[in-house]
Amino acid sequence: MEADEATYNLHIMLRFELEKDLVSGKLPVANLPKEWNDRFEAYFGIAPPTDTLGVLQDVHWSSGLIGYFPTYALGNLLSVQYYNQAVKDRPSIPDDIASGRFDTLRTWLNENIHRHGRKFTSDELTRRVTGESIQSRDYIAYLKAKYSEVYGL
Structure with a gap:
């Protein structure tokens, strides 16, 4: 789900919150897609139809890049x-x-x-x-x- 200029900082906030939970051990990686979808729907009112368009749509995490957002x-x-x-x-x-x-x-x-x-x-x-x-x-x-x-x- 692409961000526009008005919602981009909310996307950043979502990723930062999830990164903190991942790094602290509070969120197991296996639960990341579901947590992404739940929070995305809570923040934006829609749910990504696939992980490719949701949690995986950005290359940072799959490249091991944490903390940039x-x-x-x-x-x-x-x-x-x-x-x-x-x-x-x-x-x-x-x-x-x-x-x-x-x-x-x-x-x-x-x-x-x-x-x-x-x-x-x-x-x-x-x-x-x-x-x-x-x-x-x-x-x-x-x-x-x-x-x-x-x-x-």
Whole structure:
């Protein structure tokens, strides 16, 4: 079952919760497909018709990759928080992007984010760049604005 932009973080939450239960031993691997389906139905109101479209639809676990999903949620939050700050600092960015020019945004990212490498934690860097800690407000506002426009809400 594919995630869309509005539900992606819920998919991440589901996987993270299951990963914690697997790693702690609370959830035996043999019970993972059923637990996935039960929680998926509880969160999304639908059940995957097959394990291929459910618990197995992502390659991370079958590749032995555990613990990555929370970083994707963090990236979703930070992408909007940083973009909003970039636009405050350089108001031409939306028009530049609309014209196919990404150099203003790239330069802003290089100057404010990339040049620091691993010098700061994510929250420290975010506070330095935006004046705030990592927060969900901007991401929620972005989703509300986008989906209100798309669906006339």
